[in-house]
Amino acid sequence: xxxxALSKNSSFFRVSRHVLEITTCNTRFLTTTPSQKAQTxxxxxxxxxxxxxxxxxxxxxYRWNPDKPAEKPHLQQYQVDLNACGPMVLDALIKIxxxxxxxxxxxxxxxxxxxxxxxxxxxxxxxxxxxxxxxRDASNTKLYPLPHMYVVKDLVPDLTHFYKQYKSIEPFLKxxxxxxxxxxxxxxxxxxxxxxxxxxxxxxxACCSTSCPSYWWNSDEYLGPAVLLQAYRWMIDSRDDYAxxxxxxxxxxxxxxxxxxxxxxxxxxxxxxxxxxxxxxxxKEMALE
Amino acid sequence: xxxGMLSFSRxxxxxxxxxxxxxxxxxxxxxxxxxxxxxxxxxxxxKGSVNEAVVLPPRDKVAxxxxxxxxxxxxxxxxxxxxxxxxxxxxxxxxxxCLGVILPFHCxxxxxxxxxxxxxxxxxxxxxxxxxxxxxxVTLIVLYGCYEFNTNDVGLTELVKKxxxx
Numbered sequence: 001x002x003x004x005a006l007s008k009n010s011s012f013f014r015v016s017r018h019v020l021e022i023t024t025c026n027t028r029f030l031t032t033t034p035s036q037k038a039q040t041x042x043x044x045x046x047x048x049x050x051x052x053x054x055x056x057x058x059x060x061x062y063r064w065n066p067d068k069p070a071e072k073p074h075l076q077q078y079q080v081d082l083n084a085c086g087p088m089v090l091d092a093l094i095k096i097x098x099x100x101x102x103x104x105x106x107x108x109x110x111x112x113x114x115x116x117x118x119x120x121x122x123x124x125x126x127x128x129x130x131x132x133x134x135x136r137d138a139s140n141t142k143l144y145p146l147p148h149m150y151v152v153k154d155l156v157p158d159l160t161h162f163y164k165q166y167k168s169i170e171p172f173l174k175x176x177x178x179x180x181x182x183x184x185x186x187x188x189x190x191x192x193x194x195x196x197x198x199x200x201x202x203x204x205x206a207c208c209s210t211s212c213p214s215y216w217w218n219s220d221e222y223l224g225p226a227v228l229l230q231a232y233r234w235m236i237d238s239r240d241d242y243a244x245x246x247x248x249x250x251x252x253x254x255x256x257x258x259x260x261x262x263x264x265x266x267x268x269x270x271x272x273x274x275x276x277x278x279x280x281x282x283x284k285e286m287a288l289e
Numbered sequence: 290x291x292x293g294m295l296s297f298s299r300x301x302x303x304x305x306x307x308x309x310x311x312x313x314x315x316x317x318x319x320x321x322x323x324x325x326x327x328x329x330x331x332x333x334x335x336k337g338s339v340n341e342a343v344v345l346p347p348r349d350k351v352a353x354x355x356x357x358x359x360x361x362x363x364x365x366x367x368x369x370x371x372x373x374x375x376x377x378x379x380x381x382x383x384x385x386x387c388l389g390v391i392l393p394f395h396c397x398x399x400x401x402x403x404x405x406x407x408x409x410x411x412x413x414x415x416x417x418x419x420x421x422x423x424x425x426x427v428t429l430i431v432l433y434g435c436y437e438f439n440t441n442d443v444g445l446t447e448l449v450k451k452x453x454x455x
Contacts, residue, residue, distance in 0.1 A: 150334065160332070160339050167342035217406055221346055251353035252346040253405060260402070286354040287361075 054081040055136065059092060061104065061143045063154050073151070075142070076101075082136060089141065090118050090129040105154040113270065116205030120155050121147055126207035127270040146210035148219070162206050165223050169231040169249070174242040192238035199233035199278065201271055202226065208265035208275050214258040221254035225265035225275030228256060232278040235285065247286050256282055356398075363395045374446040385444040389435030392445075397428040 056079050064073035078096045085095050090108055097104045107117040111130045118129040121144040125132075135141060149157035173186070209215045209224030223231070231250070235243045250256045256279065265275040336344075370391065374384040401424060408416045439445060 150332070158332070160335050161343070164335070164337075164339070164341065164343045168345055170342075214406065218409060220411065221409070248348060249345055251348045251350050253349075253352045253356065254346055254409075257353065257357055258406065260406075283354075283357060287358050289354065 052083045055083045056081050057134070057136070057138070058140045059096065059143060060140055061093075061096075061155070062145060062151075063104075064151055065103075066153050082134060085134075087133050088130050089122055089132045089134055089143070092134055092141075093118075093129060093143070105156055107156055114203060116203035119205040119207045119210075119270075120145055126211045126268045128205060128207070131270050146206060148216040149206075149210055157206075157210075159206055161219065162204075162209060162224070162226070165227045166204065166230065169223070169227055169234070169246070170242075171230050171234060173234075173237070173240055175239075176241040186239040188238050195236050195238070196233060198273055199229060199236075202229055202233075202273055203271060204230075205270065207268050207270055208273075211264040211268040212259075213262060213264070214260060218254060218258050221252075222258035223250075223255050225259075225279060228259070228282060229273065229275040229278045232282050235282065244289075247282070247289060250282070250286065256286070259283075360395075360398045363391055363398065366391055367395060374449075377446075381444060381446040382439070385439045385446055388445050389439050390432070393428050393431045393435060396431075397424060400424050 059078045059080055060075040061078060062073060063076045065071060078100055080092050080095060082092075085091050088111075090111060093104070093106055094108070097106075106120070106129070108130065109115040109117040111118075113128050113131040116128065119126065120129055121142075122129065122132045123135065123138070123142050126146060129143075143155060145151050145155045146157045149159070152158050175186075179186075204226055206226055208229075209219075209226045212225055214222055215224040231246060234240055235246050240246075259276075259279045261276060261280070263276045266273075266277070269275065366387075370384060370387055374381055374388060377384065401421070404417060404420045404424065408420060410417045435445065438448070442448075443451070
């Protein structure tokens with residue numbers, strides 16, 4: 001199997017799975033013995049670029065150190081061989097942190113696009129670094145922290161206010177009556193559960209809110225697409241009894257109505273959700289009251 | 290609560306070293322003293338502790354959904370009105386009257402949204418007030434102007450027609 005991988009660039013493409021030995025092409029190994037095969041497997045899986053020319057790309061990364069606050073933030077260039085690196089931007093970041101500059105600071109956890117830690121601005125777009133493929137054609141990839149956020153260090157934004165806003169919409173089930181004795185579940189029909197699809201998957205990475213110009217100018221009082229998506233998620237949950245009160249809490253010029261359907265949020269969501277539509281649905285439900 | 294040395298360079302440097310993003314604006318030195326509260330690590334942009342929910346603005350349906358409803362109502366009314374004034378060949382005093390009332394209000398609401406966006410009251414109280422009153426004055430003048438133009442001159446529809454075919 002490793003020989004197949006190595007011979008990908010060669011002219012001899014058809015290698016029978018059972019006949020591994022002799023290929024007259026660009027591979028370095030003419031015959032393989034079991035021990036040699038183990039070695040090639042090991043070196044191939046270690047990400048060696050033994051048969052590929054190094055594909056070196058530049059990463060320009062925003063750096064700022066709070067321990068030296070007088071030093072202005074700046075872009076630092078790092079060279080990374082993409083053939084010795086995983087495909088995602090997070091792989092490059094970890095590689096840089098491991099091999100070149102251990103002081104480079106960024107949040108990351110799951111490396112699979114579910115935790116929302118590695119949200120950052122990659123070449124102008126807010127996404128998760130673990131889901132953003134490195135552009136192999138571009139000579140330079142720019143990494144910035146999420147726009148218009150206070151920066152704790154390098155690529156780490158301060159999301160405190162974002163979380164406080166999330167808390168303000170009361171993102172938990174609220175029932176008017178206590179469950180009756182013996183009743184353990186809150187029943188919900190399949191149709192009602194379907195309404196939550198596209199809303200519950202939000203991982204609160206803050207990519208959408210930090211892409212919204214209205215949130216840039218008015219983050220104090222405008223809740224932003226992420227929080228409003230979750231507000232809508234609780235509003236239309238059939239198990240929740242406080243939908244009306246949730247809508248009433250947003251009756252002011254700022255919490256919802258700073259949205260002017262710019263739709264940057266939907267464009268940038270790394271999970272493919274549609275906060276813009278959720279906000280429009282909130283406006284519609286509020287209008288009809 | 291002493292804030293130690295705060296340097297006024299291109300931005301503010303908070304005591305614990307939070308860097309003000311180059312794009313943020315509006316946080317003044319004095320505001321920090323007034324909003325000083327515990328357990329937010331010295332960050333002045335966090336009101337209350339980091340574990341407290343944000344306090345939503347006071348509820349006001351007029352400024353909230355009623356305003357939005359009214360704005361959409363005006364926009365929706367303008368669609369058939371504009372089409373009618375384009376299509377209609379003959380006398381158009383009614384469409385002129387409607388346009389002369391609805392258009393200034395529609396534009397007023399639009400500009401008011403811009404003022405609320407870029408000069409919100411909590412951040413720029415003086416500019417907000419002066420622009421808002423200026424806008425109201427201008428809207429009144431435009432309303433009067435439309436009335437004058439519709440009664441003593443050719444009217445809005447005719448004006449557009451003349452400019453279009455000029």
